[in-house]
Amino acid sequence: RPFPVTPGWLDWYRGPSKPRFALPPGSVDAHCHVFGPAAEFPFASERKYTPVDASKHDLFALRDHLGVTRNVIVQATCHGADNSALVDALRTAGDLARGVATVRPDVSDGELRRLHDAGVRGVRFNFVRRLVDAAPTEALEAVVRRVAPLGWHVVLYFEAADLPGLESFFASLPVPLVIDHMGRPDVTRSADGPEFARFLRFVEANDVWVKVSCPERLTATGPRALDGERDAYRDVVPFARKVVDTFTDRVLWGTDWPHPNLKDHMPDDGLLVDHIPRVATTPDRRQALLVDNPMRLYWPEEAR
Numbered sequence: 590r591p592f593p594v595t596p597g598w599l600d601w602y603r604g605p606s607k608p609r610f611a612l613p614p615g616s617v618d619a620h621c622h623v624f625g626p627a628a629e630f631p632f633a634s635e636r637k638y639t640p641v642d643a644s645k646h647d648l649f650a651l652r653d654h655l656g657v658t659r660n661v662i663v664q665a666t667c668h669g670a671d672n673s674a675l676v677d678a679l680r681t682a683g684d685l686a687r688g689v690a691t692v693r694p695d696v697s698d699g700e701l702r703r704l705h706d707a708g709v710r711g712v713r714f715n716f717v718r719r720l721v722d723a724a725p726t727e728a729l730e731a732v733v734r735r736v737a738p739l740g741w742h743v744v745l746y747f748e749a750a751d752l753p754g755l756e757s758f759f760a761s762l763p764v765p766l767v768i769d770h771m772g773r774p775d776v777t778r779s780a781d782g783p784e785f786a787r788f789l790r791f792v793e794a795n796d797v798w799v800k801v802s803c804p805e806r807l808t809a810t811g812p813r814a815l816d817g818e819r820d821a822y823r824d825v826v827p828f829a830r831k832v833v834d835t836f837t838d839r840v841l842w843g844t845d846w847p848h849p850n851l852k853d854h855m856p857d858d859g860l861l862v863d864h865i866p867r868v869a870t871t872p873d874r875r876q877a878l879l880v881d882n883p884m885r886l887y888w889p890e891e892a893r
């Protein structure tokens with residue numbers, strides 16, 4: 590095999606449960622990935638992990654199993670700036686998927702047009718050190734200048750401790766910002782504490798959308814078993830509820846399938862769906878989180 594899988598890699602959950610919570614019609618999984626297949630879509634030489642394959646077919650089978658209608662497929666670092674697997678998945682899904690790509694400052698106009706025509710509507714900037722060597726802000730600003738005319742937004746992946754050093758750069762970007770996994774708060778601290786308050790002020794002060802995703806990553810004990818453990822989610826609930834209640838019209842949800850870089854346990858994606866009512870506690874909040882907000886951001890031509 591040309592791309593030996595990272596030792597100890599956890600395969601994505603096979604045979605997820607059928608959710609007890611019925612997703613509203615038109616629900617969007619606004620954060621998921623496709624990996625390979627490596628034989629067709631090689632992984633990037635600069636990657637920091639090598640996952641098992643997780644194909645578009647596997648993703649769309651999960652979509653249908655969970656009762657999701659649409660996907661926003663996000664380029665993962667293992668594919669670097671080669672968006673081929675993403676574009677292939679978008680072309681197969683047609684109007685049922687949109688994408689977030691990774692591009693470099695020298696990306697051609699033709700490539701940007703190809704990405705947009707396939708359904709890409711944003712670029713991703715990753716600041717998580719275990720995943721990438723951070724690009725200089727000048728390069729990221731150059732990318733934004735290239736993609737802003739297309740109406741694209743920027744998806745940001747960072748850890749809460751790094752927000753103070755990144756905040757002014759983020760606020761300077763002239764496009765909407767979408768934050769992955771709530772900016773990965775330290776859930777061993779209080780959701781009413783100064784760290785999360787700083788995050789909430791940042792969201793309030795800027796054109797920022799927040800993904801309330803990845804409860805399996807945001808736990809005091811680290812990624813852990815979620816199979817049937819309702820309380821495995823307890824640590825993130827105060828944080829996610831606060832975000833959904835405060836920014837109800839700017840929150841998004843996603844499975845994060847196939848869940849890269851989890852070390853101990855792999856979530857049953859059916860249980861991730863059953864978690865949603867714990868963080869979006871009314872039907873109106875769930876309609877906004879799962880349907881209206883992602884439609885407005887990724888399918889504005891169809892949004893109600």
Ligand SMILES: O=C(O)/C=C(\C=C(/O)C(=O)O)C(=O)O
Pocket residue numbers: 622664665666667715720746769845848849850
């Ligand atoms: O899938 C996620 O969103 C989380 C992770 C990885 C990536 O996003 C990526 O490699 O692009 C992670 O925390 O390892």
